[in-house]
Amino acid sequence: MSKDKKKKLQGFDKAVLKRVLTHIKKYRILVILSFVCAMITVASTLYAPILTGNAIDLIVGKGLVDFDGIKDIIYTFLMVTVVTVLSQWFMNIINNHITYSVVRDIRIEVFNHMEELPLSYIDSHKHGDIVSRIVSDIDQFADGLLMGFTQLFTGIVTILATLGFMIAVNVPIALVVIVLTPLSLFVASFIAKRTYHLFHQQSETRGDITSLVDEMIGQQKIVQAFGYEDDALDRFEEINERLEKDSMSATFYSSIVNPCTRFVNNLVYAAVGIIGAVSVISTGFTVGQLTCFLSYANQYTKPFNEISNVITELQNAMACAGRVFELLDETPQVPEKENAYVLTDTKGAIEIKDVNFSYVKDKTLITNLNLSVKPGMRVAIVGPTGCGKSTLINLLMRFYDVDTGAISVDGTDIRDMTRDSLRQNYGMVLQETWLKSGTIRENIAYGKPDATDEEIVQAAKLAHSDSFIRRLPQGYDTVIAEDGGNLSQGQKQLLCITRVMLLLPPMLILDEATSSIDTRTEIRIQKAFNRMMQGRTSFIVAHRLSTIREADVILVMKDGNIIEKGNHDQLMAQNGFYTNLYNSQFAH
Structure with missing residues (x-):
């Protein structure tokens, strides 16, 4: 591993984070709305302890309870609760919209870029790993981004607002909280910096196991024909064990953040309780204010736990995003020239x-x-x-x-x-057949979607595939699975030949086009090919x-x-x- 890559894996890759923010920038109005909702949620949440403290102070002793005042406070408390719930609900809707819109944009960008990549890249990289980047890594990124929006905004605003409320209530106790808080931040930062490379390694290993599964499923007949099952299982177990170790390491180191920060936060809460109790005895600090302050101390420390979890998830998200952006950074095929010539009326x-x-x-x-x-x-x-x-x-x-x-x-x-x-x-019929999930009709008309039923049937008759198609359960409307499903190799080859028969382009490439067809049908196909090749430039690999x-x-x-x-x-x-x-x- 290069020094630059090792350095990049020590923590957040700033370039990756910058690119993520660039994609989020498109939805900045929604981000602002989410931030506003977060502030309303936090403000209403922090106002509730004040109401609770005021209610406690109205209970002076036996027979000395201001029930009218308490009733007014209860009505206000209910209104505050409704505002909190509604603002949090709207914030979650907005955050979901931002997250999945960003993910949709990235996935579309990756898929479009993949179609622009040269075949040399596709041929030289594991297909399963590419699939893993487009599907699994982007899903992991979505989970981390959603948690970031949902908890990071609220957590930061809660910390700042709670700190302001505590200073307003009692400055000395607030200073104690401020002095002890950096311990929690230091612990979270220290551990988080060491988890990024673990999550990156986990994503790469996940790509390896996806590649192996994709390979084994696609080549299962060969695996069984050559008795490769045990070797395949050994390979799978080796990668699976590696994935288990990588996942355990990433999860272990990331999970110790929460208990460490909770320990520090409990120290803060205990300090506030002790100092506050002394203040109630020795100064004019009321029990209601102490109750309010303890609630604030709890709310102040709680976001640190949430943010530590968010940072862990963001480490995983950024590691996955880095792999996605690596794919996006691959050099695309040589772009077409400006005003490139459009080949028509080909001789x-x-x-x-x-x-x-x-x-x-x-x-x-x-x-x-x-x-x-x-x-x-x-x-x-x-x-x-x-x-x-x-x-x-x-x-x-x-x-x-x-x-x-x-x-x-x-x-x-x-x-x-x-x-x-x-x-x-060009019309191509290769030795390797390719069919997509869909009906027989859709597969034949793949290169000519507007073909009529008559044209499709005529092409099938010329390719001698009409008879076996009509014997299928739904004829031309029979749905086949990816790569032909239960069709024989010869039938799949006939469908590929039918596809070219329908197009009849001016140039043909036939690469062992009849290799999977019986001799009797091959003779008929050769006659059809001879008619099809009349007046057309043809390359025949045989x-x-x-x-x-x-x-x-x-x-x-x-x-x-x-x-x-x-x-x-x-x-x-x-x-x-x-x-x-x-x-x-x-x-x-």
Whole structure:
């Protein structure tokens, strides 16, 4: 851990606190209203002991009780109580509105920023940890912020107002309280400074366990297929035990604040009681005033306990907020240029010139790649695993930007056009399927929400998915869970193909699009693809070389380079790397 980070974790990070206040500033009118309500609540609460003291002083002795005066005081006391309740109720409503509005704003900001982050960030970070920051950390932040608004304002105003009332009643006793009070503040501050890094560590460990659970749920079939249950359980227990220790440490150190401050506060109360009793005997200090003063002393010390709890919760809240702001501070993807070109009326001419790219800067993957694709050409990409096939697709779609060189569509560099317009002109069917929670109809129309039922059904028929869809309980209105629910892998693949059939964009990317489909259906799908690819620039990534024999050009890639190029017959005639690949698939 760096020295700067260690220093930052010793207490409140001022930068984090400043950013939180910046988000609260938007609701400053409500903050002022909350403060006003807090002052009314405190004023009415502090006025009650005066009424109680006055009532006690009206009870002089047996037969010497001013019942009329006491009755008036009781009516006043009831009115004060009503004012206290109403002002506190309004304050709580306002504080809830401020807190959850701020949290809503931050969560929207984080989610929007996440969509602007480059895929390199998403690919290189645990998805569960990102989810934990957006969900759990922001929830923890909300809890701390709400407690801060609810108790911090009231506590500070109570301390100041009570101190003023005590000075007005009896200066010497008030000075005793003032002298002893800093002990409570010192104890709370000393412990709180040492809990921030513990809460930060707790949040990070919570992110680790969320990541593991997310991974295990998403890959449960693989876990069971390879008998990884025991290893997964060991990993879970290790992180869970670490979370237990971090949580226990954070909770222990934060919880000792309250008893420590209560001990100091009880000393203050005892001192006030003893000195006040002496004053009643030796001076004109009345029993009613002593009762009032003891009530004030109790109310004066009580906020210190509450504030110590608030500080503890704020430590946790700021630690969580720091993790959220870390995500917000991640560098977003390269912004689009001003007046970026909007790709329309696409012909599908693609030029790849002198392209170099690497995921890790010191490990080059694609070197000096050149390719010219005419509109309507079918380009097949083959090669061993890790040769750069999927990377080329990522570059074409601008999921990643090239390090050097350029990729252009219809003569325009893709970095000079909007990402949305570029991607809307591509239709992708990948080996990995993706379906969202919703109906079959909604999944098919994901890229074209305004599609009619007739268009959806026609696309399903072309993709040969209509028959199995109609056999589902509610047909096209059948609701499926995230990632396809109980659909087979082949059925999920068919739905992804149907989605592209509905769009029919000018350029296509098919990455092992029929890998999960039975041979009979694959033959039908290939015929549908052939019709769909007519006049459209198409990139086909394939391992089964029999599916790309009709491609206009086949690129044979190895180690990020195109080592052979030509149609099937030309490459077979060369008797090179492609020939060996092709023959190896049909060897007996």
